Amino acid sequence: MRISELAEQSSVPVATIKYYLRIGLLHDGRLTAPRQAQYDDGHVGRLRLIRALLGPGGLSVAEAGKVLQQLDDPPESAHDLLGIAAHAAAVLPEARTSHPRADALLETWGWSVDPGDHDARSRLELALQGLNDADFEPPEGFLDMYAAVMREVATREVEGVPRSSPAEALRYVMLGTVLVEPLLLALRRLAHQDASGRIFAADRPAQPASEPGPDAERTPEPNAERTRSRRL
Template identity: 40%
Template structure:
């Protein structure tokens, strides 16, 4: 297909496609003439992935380039490829000075170990979890996150992971991971807040009214 058709089918402007080509995010097409090239479905898949990373994942171009390089590296196992994408989606969390942070990080690592999860020591989510534990402790709230962890484990293994096409194109697997992590994550948070409002309404309706 010509670039104009690629633009129409992908919904990406021609100027943007040319930018992706210059930056090496999109593979070059088959050159037909000095100013004309042909593109195929692989370019459509790549554009779809780029849009997911950019618009849904809100990743900078440098991070997208790193993920796409991993996609194109066939020697990289799929697990490591998905890890590259997952880590790029994780918010940056800086460790804090002091013993409280150390204890929180140790608690996060201990919970991961107790659950038997195969998580790399440098996974960004470990620091994210440690930060949450630290704030909970500072506010005097419970730091028992096992119920949340068990719920997350069931959600991932029973609902999310089966939707990731592990035996298809590598772009499709990364795109599914991004959509699961971001869009379904947002949907879950919205549903949780709705459930809280509903439960609060039911509980307060049945609560005894105070007398003045």
């Protein structure tokens, strides 16, 4: 297909496709003339992936480039896939080498984590610091509950990693890391709405009957003369 057809099938403007080609997010098409190339379904799929990373995934162009680079050149070993996915997806600018509260919690929970992964532990440390700075203390046992739930989620996810090839495993882990985290946040917020409706339903004040709007149909007033004549 020509680039105009590629734009139509992928819903990505031609100018944007040319930009992705120029910066290397999208691979070149097959040249059929000095200034003309043919594209295929692989380009359509790649464009949809790019848009997913930049849109719902919330990545910058540079971060999306790192993810795509890893997908194009997967490592030999599947052991480091999760670390590669987390670091390629987004690196925390404020990553620290000291995160005492996070380390203490992880030790309490008995979690075995990469000692060199300062990014994830810094995120936990900053989150804990934010709670402390706001003088917000989660109810007793909530952090333990969150940890137990997330460990179960992570276990199910890792058990589902394809083992047929490193490339398939990396794609599963990388996109699962980038695209599922916004999904989890959206589900949490919607679950809050559902729980609030169920738990606080009895506390809601009764809604008064709504007054008819100015445009509502009104029963016509009886004609005074007609009513008087009937009485006579």
